[in-house]
Amino acid sequence: MKTFIFKLTLVLYSLSFNEAIDVRYDGFPTENPQNWGYVDVREGAHMFWWMHFTKANVNNFTERPLILWLQGGPGSSSTGYGNFEILGPIDLAEQTRNFTWVNTHNVLFVDNPVGTGFSYVDDMRYLTTDNKQIAKDLVSLLKGVYNVLPEFKNVPLHIFGESYGGKMAIEFAYELNLEIQQGTIESNLVGVYLGDAWTSPIDYTLSWAPYLLNLGFIDVDGFQKINNMAQRTERVLKQGQYTLATDLWYMTEVILEEEARAIDFYNVQYDIPYRGEISEKAKILGSITPRDSAYELMVNYRRLENSLYDSPVPLSLNTMMRTRVHPALNLTNEVIFGSQQGAVFDTLAGDFMKPVVNVVEKVLNETSVNVVVYNGQLDLICSTPGTVEWINRMNWYGRENYASAPRTGISVNENLEGYLRKFGKFSxxxxxxxxxxxxxDNPRITSIMMRETTNFATVF
Structure with missing residues (x-):
């Protein structure tokens, strides 16, 4: 088995950055300088960031936009999942990723909320309990990054959030815009992107049964079982029993998995081992704390890693981050990658099922920030029908014009890759x-989206 080793080489640039570091992997150089560090966002709370400067042929990195990437969960690591499993320069199989966004953009990965990934708290009382506090921490984080890299204050900033990261991203964008207007931070915020985002949790939960029935994964009996639990979740949510709603959301997932006989919540077409009748698993999951089980399902529900790559991956993500990345980046020994992530989810249990559609409305109605929503058609956990449902209910100035705008097809090399509807600042x-x-899953269509919204994109 090939050994996975990080090699550090110091690279100095004539820019006024702090030292940029070129991180090289055994046989697979990233070919882009990097920087990383911690920001104490408040007492007892230490947030980790990792910047990948663009590999584009430019005289100055600041010629390209800055993407700030937030992962979901809550409790999933941006520097881990987002970096190595989705869009960073190196994938988990130790291969150079040819469609990395670092080819064309500067990408800032942030382990958020505190307690996620390499971010940590000195005591569990410093963990965040709601989305607004998360947003304020992110504003503090960005101030700290700008202190290290002041040249990026005027660089166009695009905030991307995937899954629960999208829920955090929209609140972050709103809080950041407020502080920009108040003059407490200098930043060129251009857009916020909600990617398969947990924007309206109950709309997604209610969409699961009809979505799976239409695709043939369940029958009418399964539909009724899943839908009944989803409606029960909705009732307690409307009553303001938010933590109970999180527990019932989890039970909806358990019933769903049993009725579908196993399914990948993140892409319904991914291969997943058939485990037969799994009622015994449901009994086991139901015997322990629901939110602990929900966390395991939401954050660590993983298909076989080998199915994603041409050859077996040498290390799991957690092992790689703890045994290779941690020492290579010379990080503090006070933190173990992901050791606080379960607590992160649990402390947000009362906020987990709350929607942030009202914050999307405020960003559209009160700011000049662009809002881009994108959804993969094969996603179950944040299904496209659920996204369309909350968008159609939004109360914003362009509602009627958006509803009547054409839905245009998007093609790449004469192949239909997706669709777009937009009006004004919303897409x-x-x-x-x-x-x-x-x-x-589909870098071709996301490349087109990047070109249209940031003016730069990887070419395929």
């Missing part, structure tokens, strides 16, 4: 042949 992209991790 919705339907992504064909893509699931929850859309940039990895």
């Amino acid at each position: 919705m992209y339907w992504l064909n042949r893509a699931g929850h991790m859309a940039p990895r």
Whole structure:
């Protein structure tokens, strides 16, 4: 088995950046300088960031936009999942990723909320409990990054959030815009992107039964069982029992998995081992704390890693981050990658099922920030029907014009890759042949989206 080793080489640039580091892997150089560090976003809370400077042929990195990437969960690591499994320069199989966004953009991965990935808290009381606090921490994080890399203050900033990261991203964009207007931070915020985002949790939960019935994964009896639990979740949510709604959301997933006899929540077409009748698994899951089980299902529900690559991966993501990345980046020994992630999910259980559609409306109605929503057609956990449902209910100035705008097809090399409807500052992209991790599943359509919204994109 090939040994996975990080080699550090110091590379100095004539820019006024701090030292940029060229991280090289055994036989697979990333070919782009990097920087990373911690920001103490408040007392007892230490947030980790990792910047990949673009590989584009430019005189100055600041000639290309800055993408800030937020992962979901809550509790999934951006520097881990987002970087190595979705769009960073190296994948988990130790191969150079040819469609990495670093080819054309500067990409800033952030382990958020605190307690996620390499980010950590000195005591569990410093973990975040709601989305607004998460957003304020992210504004503090960005201030710290700008202190290290001041040249990026005027670089166009595009905030991307996947899954629960999208829920965090929209609140972050709103809070950041407020501070820009107040003059407490200098930043060129251009757009916020909600990718298969947990924007309206109940709309997604209610969409699961009809979505799977139409695709043939369940029958009418299964539909009734899943839908009944989803409606029960909706009832307690409307009553303001938010933590109970999170527990019932989890039970909806358990019933769904049993009725479908196993399915990948992130892409319904991914191969997944058939485990037969899994009621015993449901009994086991139901015997332990529901939110702990929900976390395992939401964050660590993984198809076989080998199915994603041409050859077996040498290390799991957690092992690689703990035994290779941690020492290579010379990080503090006070943190173990992902060791606090379960607690992150649990402390947000009361906020997990709350929607942020109202925040999307505020960003559209009160700011000049562009809002881009994109969804993979094969995603189950944040299904396209659920996304369309909350978009159609939004109360914003362009609602009627958006509803009557044409839905245009998007082609790449004469192949239909998706659809777009937009009006003013709001765009919705339907992504064909893509699931929850859309940039990895279909880089062609996401490349077009990047070109249209940031003016730069990898060419295929």
